[in-house]
Amino acid sequence: MPQSHNSISKTDTFSCIQCGLTVMTYGPDGDRRNHCPSCLHSRHLFDQVEGGPSDCGMRMAPISIAVLRSGDWMIIHRCAQCLELTSNPVSRDDNQLLLMRMAVRPLAQPPFPLEAFGDL
């Protein structure tokens, strides 16, 4: 159900589509959350290609970490059904273990040998 920003009170909650955790709508910094802080999954509610609300509503899995010029981390989410991508800022109480796991994941399975970089 689309709601305007003002109609959500500070104590509202939503339940995570993946792990079922009940999450406060607003994060510790007062900004609105768009993913579960425990499993980092999100829900596809905004259409990135044409703009406006999306009627997909499926689970969005976190696939990678992007770093902005300011040094802030963003989580890249991909919809499990229609493969659309979104990027969302990391919240202060997000699961740090999952964030670190995503950040070091490319180095765990490199497609080329990394030994040559030791000589550089």
Add this chain to the structure above:
Amino acid sequence: MPRRNPSTRPRRAPQRAKHVLHGIGGEQGSSFRCLTCRLDISTAAPGTAHRNHCPNCLASRHVDGRVPGDRAQQCRGAMAALCLSVRQDGEWMLVHQCVECNTLKVNRIAGDDNVLVLLRLALRPLADPRLRSRALLAL
């Protein structure tokens, strides 16, 4: 150096047939020019049937809409490589972000992509000065 046994990999669906024309005015072309570094690039790439980014600077161009290869997008802006993602089978994927409209796209890496630039992208989260506190929080 093969690190993974190809026979144990799960079988993926074959790549889509290619109907995209690279030449001027929709003609059949065998090369295109990178928007960012102006390098002339052949459309034939090792490891993939769809070259969609520059092997030198990894930049791409925003031409496709929802379906890869549909050329439905009117933006035509440059897309800069943003970060790396890893598939279930261990293959690296490049995430591109459009400089004009901030749209995100995922592309497979090709066999001749610049390894140094790829590794710089992979190491970017780990170069964060706040990483130490993050790592301690994760324990």
